[in-house]
Amino acid sequence: MQTKQRVFSGIQPSGASHLGTYLGALKNWVAVQEEYESYFCIVDLHALTVPQDPKVLRANVREMAAIFIAVGLDPERSIIFRQSRVAEHTELGWLLNCIARVGELSRMTQFKDKSQKGGAESASVALYDYPVLQAADILLYNAHLVPVGEDQRQHLELSRTLARRFNSLYGETFVVPEPMILETGARVMALDDPTRKMSKSSPTPGGYVSLLDEPDVTRRKIRRAKTDSGSEVTASPEKPALTNLLGIYAGLTVQSVSGIEDQYQGKGYGDFKKDLAEVVVESLSPIRERTLELLDDPRELDGILEAGAEKAREVARSTLHHTWARMGLD
Numbered sequence: 001m002q003t004k005q006r007v008f009s010g011i012q013p014s015g016a017s018h019l020g021t022y023l024g025a026l027k028n029w030v031a032v033q034e035e036y037e038s039y040f041c042i043v044d045l046h047a048l049t050v051p052q053d054p055k056v057l058r059a060n061v062r063e064m065a066a067i068f069i070a071v072g073l074d075p076e077r078s079i080i081f082r083q084s085r086v087a088e089h090t091e092l093g094w095l096l097n098c099i100a101r102v103g104e105l106s107r108m109t110q111f112k113d114k115s116q117k118g119g120a121e122s123a124s125v126a127l128y129d130y131p132v133l134q135a136a137d138i139l140l141y142n143a144h145l146v147p148v149g150e151d152q153r154q155h156l157e158l159s160r161t162l163a164r165r166f167n168s169l170y171g172e173t174f175v176v177p178e179p180m181i182l183e184t185g186a187r188v189m190a191l192d193d194p195t196r197k198m199s200k201s202s203p204t205p206g207g208y209v210s211l212l213d214e215p216d217v218t219r220r221k222i223r224r225a226k227t228d229s230g231s232e233v234t235a236s237p238e239k240p241a242l243t244n245l246l247g248i249y250a251g252l253t254v255q256s257v258s259g260i261e262d263q264y265q266g267k268g269y270g271d272f273k274k275d276l277a278e279v280v281v282e283s284l285s286p287i288r289e290r291t292l293e294l295l296d297d298p299r300e301l302d303g304i305l306e307a308g309a310e311k312a313r314e315v316a317r318s319t320l321h322h323t324w325a326r327m328g329l330d
């Protein structure tokens with residue numbers, strides 16, 4: 001019997017998790033694990049939609065598992081696992097492919113952006129189909145809530161559409177999931193260009209603070225972060241860079257943006273950035289140190305992922321069987 005509502009979210013093991021993924025996703029995952037039955041997945045199959053070096057991918061999966069634990073996810077409480085180890089994800093993905101529409105996938109902005117980089121003609125079919133596998137991830141666990149950053153809103157909308165369409169074609173089967181996008185941290189922008197989101201595929205490493213950057217590297221990146229014209233530390237549409245930096249400060253502390261603005265009244269950008277650098281270093285150093293410690297024992301990490309996959313498989317199997325029956329595959 002399912003007693004608690006479920007949460008599902010995933011993150012790609014593509015290396016260099018950053019302040020954006022922390023504030024937009026990981027930090028909220030830690031907060032929800034108390035209250036919900038939580039599934040947190042390293043979506044290695046999604047990572048393969050763009051070319052990957054097998055050695056690097058293998059290392060990145062472990063690094064991500066270490067980061068999960070280091071930020072505070074508790075494997076006793078949350079189910080932490082790797083997507084490729086639960087075959088039902090791709091199986092349900094296929095079934096959902098049969099009801100997803102070409103028009104819907106063609107409208108996905110992430111596909112348009114990412115496929116443009118190497119030329120749309122040579123983008124993988126999997127990159128195009130990416131959001132359907134994502135819907136399968138979520139629907140397989142009948143998750144009620146999906147904590148993600150703002151950039152995932154469109155994908156989540158497709159998951160909802162597919163759940164509703166399936167239910168109306170074949171009868172009530174899937175929970176229609178709700179996105180959980182918190183205001184603070186939902187869209188952290190690049191430090192060197194506040195019009196772009198902070199991203200690990202950012203062309204310049206100065207644009208993002210990796211969770212594993214050394215403290216001095218972090219300090220330097222914050223010191224060099226772009227600012228706006230003027231000198232007052234305030235958030236406003238005319239000050240996208242300061243708005244972003246204030247959002248980061250607020251996301252990492254318990255303070256509100258307006259409280260921080262008050263605190264820096266009459267002070268300049270320099271003072272603010274210096275303090276922000278310390279706030280970031282203080283928040284990320286323990287995560288970095290714990291991650292590095294955990295990486296010393298890869299067997300332990302592999303064990304956590306395998307134990308998680310075993311638990312996930314049970315739920316996934318039962319949903320898939322139910323789905324088969326609905327579609328006449330039983």
Ligand code: ATP
Pocket residue numbers: 010011012013020021022023024025026147148149150151152185186187188189197198199200201202
């Ligand atoms: P990419 O290199 O494709 O941009 P990414 O940096 O966005 O990758 P993902 O693994 O795709 O990283 O994202 C993991 C989670 O972090 C998602 O829930 C996503 O919404 C969130 N996220 C990523 N970047 C940001 C950001 N800059 N601000 C807030 N949330 C973010």
Ligand code: LTN
Pocket residue numbers: 008009010011012043046133134137138146148152155
């Ligand atoms: N598309 C997401 C990663 C992702 C995900 C999911 C997030 C894959 N499956 C299921 C939430 C729920 C991304 O690129 N950040």
